[in-house]
């Protein structure tokens with residue numbers, strides 16, 4: 001039977017990356033996506049911006065919406081301080097199954113909790129299920145039409161505190177126009193656009209960093 005693109009991506013990690021070495025996992029995926037098959041990872045160019053924001057925030061609690069194959073999960077988790085926690089939500093069970101193996105290959109299972117299901121269902125349960133107070137950093141990389149409703153939901157559920165940072169992928173391509181309009185016009189957010197390119201291409205894309213002001 002035919003393999004899927006996520007399965008082939010995992011194969012490239014297992015073939016070319018060193019177990020327990022997150023940077024080699026990131027490098028192997030980027031090489032695969034540049035040379036074999038494009039895939040919707042945040043990629044190396046936007047990944048460097050992600051790394052700098054993670055390092056600046058130095059978060060104890062991170063929520064990632066949209067795991068896919070775990071590329072950004074590995075990038076983020078590899079930069080977290082010792083007892084920090086990353087919860088990553090993936091709706092698609094096939095993606096989740098691959099991501100678990102990519103995260104394990106990087107040796108980062110102990111820092112990552114991968115949850116399968118819809119963000120709209122799980123966000124209201126975060127506190128009771130995972131003992132989370134608030135998130136220091138949220139990386140939005142799931143369905144583009146869910147960025148805005150899920151941001152409202154996180155506010156309503158008291159998951160954001162003064163200074164919480166939202167970092168959103170794909171605000172230009174595929175685009176999240178309603179989310180962008182909201183975070184840029186709301187007095188409760190301080191937003192900044194990091195111009196970049198769609199992963200592995202020359203097409204414009206970027207990350208929007210928005211600090212919740214409480």
Ligand SMILES: O=C(NCCCCCn1ccnc1)c1cc(-c2ccc(F)cc2)cc(O)c1O
Pocket residue numbers: 040041042065066067089090091092117118119141142143144169170173174198199
């Ligand atoms: O759709 C994307 N991501 C969400 C995937 C499903 C999330 C499921 N889920 C997880 C949790 N809750 C729901 C995405 C798409 C593209 C893209 C860009 C250009 C193009 F021509 C084709 C595709 C680039 C990205 O960087 C992306 O992130």
Ligand SMILES: [Mg+2]
Pocket residue numbers: 040041042141169170
């Ligand atoms: Mg993306």
